Amino acid sequence: MLERLSWKRLLAELLLACLPGLLLGLLFGGLSWWLLLSVLTVLLWHFHNLMRLSHWLWLDRTMTPPTGRASWEPLFYGLYQMQLRNRRRRRELGNLIKRFRSGAESLPDAVILTTEEGTIFWCNGLAQQHLGLRWPEDNGQNILNLLRYPEFSRYLRQRDFDKPLTLVLNNKLHMEFRVMPYSEGQWLLVARDVTQMHQLEGARRNFFANVSHELRTPLTVLQGYLEMMNDAVMSEPSRSKALHTMSEQTRRMDSLVKQLLTLSRIEAAPAIDLKEKVDVPVMLKLLQHEAATLSGGRHEIHFHTDPHLKVFGNDEQLRSAISNLVYNAVNHTPAGTRIDISWLRSKQGATLRVCDNGPGIAPEHIPRLTERFYRVDKARSRATGGSGLGLAIVKHALSHHNARLDITSVPNSETCFTFTLPARLIVSGVMQENAVH
Numbered sequence: 001m002l003e004r005l006s007w008k009r010l011l012a013e014l015l016l017a018c019l020p021g022l023l024l025g026l027l028f029g030g031l032s033w034w035l036l037l038s039v040l041t042v043l044l045w046h047f048h049n050l051m052r053l054s055h056w057l058w059l060d061r062t063m064t065p066p067t068g069r070a071s072w073e074p075l076f077y078g079l080y081q082m083q084l085r086n087r088r089r090r091r092e093l094g095n096l097i098k099r100f101r102s103g104a105e106s107l108p109d110a111v112i113l114t115t116e117e118g119t120i121f122w123c124n125g126l127a128q129q130h131l132g133l134r135w136p137e138d139n140g141q142n143i144l145n146l147l148r149y150p151e152f153s154r155y156l157r158q159r160d161f162d163k164p165l166t167l168v169l170n171n172k173l174h175m176e177f178r179v180m181p182y183s184e185g186q187w188l189l190v191a192r193d194v195t196q197m198h199q200l201e202g203a204r205r206n207f208f209a210n211v212s213h214e215l216r217t218p219l220t221v222l223q224g225y226l227e228m229m230n231d232a233v234m235s236e237p238s239r240s241k242a243l244h245t246m247s248e249q250t251r252r253m254d255s256l257v258k259q260l261l262t263l264s265r266i267e268a269a270p271a272i273d274l275k276e277k278v279d280v281p282v283m284l285k286l287l288q289h290e291a292a293t294l295s296g297g298r299h300e301i302h303f304h305t306d307p308h309l310k311v312f313g314n315d316e317q318l319r320s321a322i323s324n325l326v327y328n329a330v331n332h333t334p335a336g337t338r339i340d341i342s343w344l345r346s347k348q349g350a351t352l353r354v355c356d357n358g359p360g361i362a363p364e365h366i367p368r369l370t371e372r373f374y375r376v377d378k379a380r381s382r383a384t385g386g387s388g389l390g391l392a393i394v395k396h397a398l399s400h401h402n403a404r405l406d407i408t409s410v411p412n413s414e415t416c417f418t419f420t421l422p423a424r425l426i427v428s429g430v431m432q433e434n435a436v437h
Helices: 007-029 031-058 071-106 124-129 150-158 195-233 236-268 280-295 315-331 378-385 390-401 431-434
Strands: 108-117 118-125 165-168 174-183 186-193 299-303 338-345 349-356 406-410 414-422
Touching: 007 031, 031 071, 108 124, 124 186, 150 165, 150 174, 174 195, 174 280, 236 315, 236 390, 280 299, 280 315, 280 338, 315 338, 315 349, 315 390, 315 414, 390 414
Parallel strands: 299 338
Antiparallel strands: 108 118, 108 186, 165 174, 174 186, 338 349, 349 414, 406 414
């Protein structure tokens, strides 16, 4: 193990180098000249090693310093050890930076590092995606020049970061900004996409408003008739009409509450285990009788069913989805309409189609049909007892079965509601035979 250079070692080397000159001076005379020659030899040797060191520092591309002897050996060895320590530190620092960047890229938020003046010196991928930043092109740019929103500029200039700032960007995203001191003279700016939360809050407000509105109408009717019955003696025809109307409104409220409970149960259900065998053909036979009773002969209803096409899924949810589609076709099409319900195997899986040749649906209504309480003709829907929840129930029930509802309509020609369950959910013939035996 080499030791660091010391004055004793340098002095010992100098005396050792002068020893040959001393001996030669004593033997041949001219002691001072021999000693001077010895010292010059030592200086030349040191100059040579200095030149080697300078060449390695400025010109040589190798990472390892040159080797040396005597007093230069610990110097070169010390430089070599320092190189090893620096490499190790650089490697550790590089790994730390990689972990930091990897962690920052994995965050569900946009992250931007800036100076207190707003100069950007790093941002992650979500900042580029949500805020429109470009990296590394925007390195050194001021963030106020890139996010030109008056509220954002005031937020940064006031430097009151106790509360977050929520902005609606030009790309329609709702972003929540938070600013925290990162280090001396630097800020950590975090922007979170709260668009979905904003939409859910809006949906919640609309939901309560719609429920209140839907319940207020029948309650008002009930309250009015009850006051009439309490204040005056009603004739038998008026009394029968009042009781009939109250009974209808009660049934309407009961149907609304049941549908709300069904929708709530389907939405709150965890990921269902798709191992239950559902006999859809038997289900459709029952629905055929119910649809005929509900129609009362006003429609021409045809069922086309593959009697062997059974699937894996949740019986209650599939029954809700299919029955809502069938009942909607009967309730919301005029008399004389032809309704075709088919349950057949297709290339993609098992497909259910409910089609009618009624008046159809205007294109602007189709994207919103699965929203809660959305109705194309509100007056007619209320007259037929529709609540606007049926297709919302269908949508959520199908989402648990990896399927989606497709709606197509050609006015005065054909309207179809279609969904396809994946082929992997179809019960194979062997399994059906085993189930029979």
